[in-house]
Amino acid sequence: MRAALAGDEAAYRRLLEEIGRSVRAMARGAFARARVGDADIEDVVQETLLAIHLKRGTWDGGPRLAPWVNAIARHKIIDAMRRRGVRRAEPIEDFEATLAAPADEDPHVRSDIERVMQKLAPRQRDIVTAISLEGQSIAATAARLSMSEVAVRVALHRALKALAVAWRSATQ
Amino acid sequence: MKTADLINALAAEPPPPPLRLGRRVALALVLGAAISAALFMTALGPRHDFGAAAHTLRFDLKFVDTLALLLPSALLAVRLLRPKARPGALIAALVAPFVLLGGAAVVELVVTPADLWMTRLVGTNALHCLTLIPLMSIPPLAALIVAMRAGAPSHPALTGALAGAAAAGAAATIYATNCNDDSPLFVASWYPLATLVVVAAGALAGRKWLQW
Numbered sequence: 001m002r003a004a005l006a007g008d009e010a011a012y013r014r015l016l017e018e019i020g021r022s023v024r025a026m027a028r029g030a031f032a033r034a035r036v037g038d039a040d041i042e043d044v045v046q047e048t049l050l051a052i053h054l055k056r057g058t059w060d061g062g063p064r065l066a067p068w069v070n071a072i073a074r075h076k077i078i079d080a081m082r083r084r085g086v087r088r089a090e091p092i093e094d095f096e097a098t099l100a101a102p103a104d105e106d107p108h109v110r111s112d113i114e115r116v117m118q119k120l121a122p123r124q125r126d127i128v129t130a131i132s133l134e135g136q137s138i139a140a141t142a143a144r145l146s147m148s149e150v151a152v153r154v155a156l157h158r159a160l161k162a163l164a165v166a167w168r169s170a171t172q
Numbered sequence: 173m174k175t176a177d178l179i180n181a182l183a184a185e186p187p188p189p190p191l192r193l194g195r196r197v198a199l200a201l202v203l204g205a206a207i208s209a210a211l212f213m214t215a216l217g218p219r220h221d222f223g224a225a226a227h228t229l230r231f232d233l234k235f236v237d238t239l240a241l242l243l244p245s246a247l248l249a250v251r252l253l254r255p256k257a258r259p260g261a262l263i264a265a266l267v268a269p270f271v272l273l274g275g276a277a278v279v280e281l282v283v284t285p286a287d288l289w290m291t292r293l294v295g296t297n298a299l300h301c302l303t304l305i306p307l308m309s310i311p312p313l314a315a316l317i318v319a320m321r322a323g324a325p326s327h328p329a330l331t332g333a334l335a336g337a338a339a340a341g342a343a344a345t346i347y348a349t350n351c352n353d354d355s356p357l358f359v360a361s362w363y364p365l366a367t368l369v370v371v372a373a374g375a376l377a378g379r380k381w382l383q384w
Contacts, residue, residue, distance in 0.1 A: 004187065005187045005190075006187065007186060007187050009183050009184070012182075012183050012187075013179060013183040016179045016182055016183060017176075017179060020175055020179065042174075042175055045175055046173075046175055046178050049175070049178060049179065049182060050178070050182070051324070051384060053182040053185070054384075055255070055323075055324040055384065056187075056188070057188050057190065057191030057322070058191060058193070058253065058254045058255065058322075058323055058324045059254075060254060067256045068254075068255055068256050070256070071255035071256035071326060072255050072324065075255065075326060113173045113178065114173060117173070128181055131180060131181045131184045132173060132177040132178055132180045132181035133173065133177050133180075135177075135180050137184065138184055153185070153186060156181065156184065156185060157185060160181065160182070160185070164384070168383065
């Protein structure tokens with residue numbers, strides 16, 4: 001994390017992948033103990049990674065990173081489980097809509113983040129899609145959208161923040 | 173979107189400037205209190221005998237009380253802005269204003285004749301105290317909540333309540349320069365009540381705006 005905060009992109013990527021793996025294991029365990037299915041574990045993992053990213057400034061730089069990561073993961077997993085409890089009480093129409101979705105589709109298509117992305121402004125969505133799905137760099141995205149790199153960076157940051165907010169309100 | 177794709181987007185973002193939570197919160201508190209003080213000076217100002225009162229023990233004790241509330245709650249609020257934060261020994265410092273108030277009230281009961289007790293307790297400004305402290309807490313509380321949104325508290329409502337206590341401490345410090353009632357009996361009865369209103373508002377604000 002120290003390297004990541006100093007601007008080492010590769011180190012940050014490795015760290016996020018590693019954190020993703022341990023959060024996934026944590027969430028699986030918690031969901032299993034609470035006897036809820038783990039079909040949307042990946043949503044929890046993604047929401048946690050987004051929170052870790054947006055709140056990475058709150059790490060105090062101490063000798064161990066794990067307690068900080070665990071605290072954030074626990075916070076998000078508990079949130080997600082609470083929401084699952086609420087979801088069961090939702091009106092039936094919503095349930096039917098969920099049940100009507102074809103079962104053989106790629107599960108990622110129905111993931112929370114796809115729904116939440118719909119709430120972003122079109123330009124923000126373009127930028128997030130280009131950088132995440134198409135793996136483009138900020139420079140390449142800036143050139144394609146004829147924006148400055150700084151503007152793309154700002155828009156990406158705003159989009160990620162908006163994503164976290166929309167995630168919380170959309171699934172609550 | 174796969175998790176690996178999300179990681180692409182996250183890793184592409186350059187690192188943020190270092191987050192100095194303590195400084196942020198301190199600045200917000202000073203700014204909010206300055207706004208309250210400015211409004212207070214234009215509308216009311218300190219009491220007329222401020223110079224003489226400043227030499228009396230009862231008057232000065234009010235500021236010890238309000239600062240004893242302000243400092244530990246602000247420090248504790250800053251600490252709780254990090255996930256996995258532990259309140260530690262600071263939580264003990266939160267009882268300081270209550271011990272001070274209680275002790276001073278007991279001493280006051282001893283040194284004043286019993287027939288003056290109710291007069292001193294009720295005072296002349298109770299309604300002022302109950303309305304002005306919460307009103308003057310609004311700017312510092314709002315500034316604190318905005319500044320604290322950069323943090324990631326594990327207990328948003330508790331952290332917001334502490335911000336409320338700090339804001340009430342700042343407002344009470346300003347208000348105490350105007351209030352004519354210096355008896356610890358008055359201070360121990362009405363100031364905490366006014367503070368409680370702000371603490372509750374802070375807890376609600378925390379639950380609403382400090383979630384992440």
